[in-house]
Amino acid sequence: MIVKPALPHSITGFVVSRPLRQNCANCGVRDVAPCRGLSDEGLVEVDRISYRKRVAPGGIIVREGDPASWCGVIVSGVVKLGKTSPGGRQQIVGLQFASEFFGQPFDETWRLSADAATPVDLCCFSQPAFEALRNKYPAFGGALLQDTVGALNAAREWVFVLGRKTAEEKLASFLLLVAERLGGEGCARGACATQAAGPLTCDLALSRTEISEYLGLRLETVSRQFKKLKEAGVIETSGSRTITFCDVGQLKRLADSELA
Amino acid sequence: MIVKPALPHSITGFVVSRPLRQNCANCGVRDVAPCRGLSDEGLVEVDRISYRKRVAPGGIIVREGDPASWCGVIVSGVVKLGKTSPGGRQQIVGLQFASEFFGQPFDETWRLSADAATPVDLCCFSQPAFEALRNKYPAFGGALLQDTVGALNAAREWVFVLGRKTAEEKLASFLLLVAERLGGEGCARGACATQAAGPLTCDLALSRTEISEYLGLRLETVSRQFKKLKEAGVIETSGSRTITFCDVGQLKRLADSELA
């Protein structure tokens, strides 16, 4: 049985004799990341074998084709998973958020490029160390499987969005995703920011170009759809990256406009 | 350490005292399905707890929203995973082939509908039995994780196809998938039918409508693209479901027409 002590995310009353190190004890995603499957002993081991990576916004995390020697967990930030065709067409094939597993286990090379959309913090393992951890703590492997199945569901959801939705519905779907994943402070899995009534302001994390690459559209089209949503009073923007959701209900209806 | 005895797929010299039952010993996908992670003892257990499902072409396997009480492995056939919007728009969000895991572990209800495109054979487990199997044989869970990661990669690949490719490229991509997965008799994972030189004939498994639902197009558009490929001498058809690949190299170029 796995013990999950309900520690506060910020340990305020803690006597710090030397600068507080980034480790499992003060890790904000420990209870939702695959690490939730680890025992206390396992977490101690993670502290020993893991290392941190920090990538600035716009920075490259990995490039398609490079040898995949490590994997890890996203501690904070937004990661873009992309594919570029030889002719230069680009598609963001997935977005990843805090607490999600990042990597390509069972593979020698990266099949995708990954870039930081915001400042990104990663808790990293060498592939062998990671595999050893999986073998030693089956519940860790189980949690990883559960999260991978979740990612697969999300990817298939996105296949529907790209295959069947109009530009307006696509943008509405993206904005809902942003509201859900980035709307709350915690960025925790399944945050329910979109359930609340009042308006909600947050950072978009992606530029117009990046949004268009995620939605399979052109940036001009994205821009025009933003205009429509603003005119409809569903959202407001201040600058081009800060958005306020004025009417989440309407946004949900627009994401599936057939029901409206 | 897992023992993987290299038994022939068809056991010909076997003395059968009563009608040969469908079980692991004569299962064609045992060595590529997640079952490859099971010991001999585990396979005996699978024989005891698994049961077979057979679904005729066009038959419903599961419906979105139904309680997910079982999961399993596709022994043969082609399964369509679909999503339907309230307004009736349909999208096939994935195709599954022999040896692939089928199911929604960790979930109470099916998030997708699944239909048989061809006659489908499934080797099924109740969710609890399946979970017990995973817990008892960690290598089984590992193989399952590996396959799920593979499915995630395939889904992201398809996100690129839907997001950035033209109608012609989409159809070419689909036909290549068919050639790879259905071109050889064995339908085994990673079949290399498309490496061979000569022409290759096989069944499409999907109707024009289904192909259009997979590619995010309309059936008329699919039909027109078929015409183009036939006129270009890349494929031939006899009836509407039997295809001959005349020039796989050209097809590959068309699937990524930027390089041509």
Next chain:
DNA sequence: TCATATTCTTGACGCATATCAAATTCTGCT
């Protein structure tokens, strides 16, 4: 083998989104 329903093909036309080209507004830096 033929009759009938279904699926597929073909054609004409319209629209959503792409494309090309400025103009404008942000954003970071001095």
Next chain:
DNA sequence: AGCAGAATTTGATATGCGTCAAGAATATGA
């Protein structure tokens, strides 16, 4: 604060795919 470069918006036009409507081919069942 003001400037320069980048990002975004806006406009005009083009086009690929969708839509609607027949008609041909194919599959199914008596």
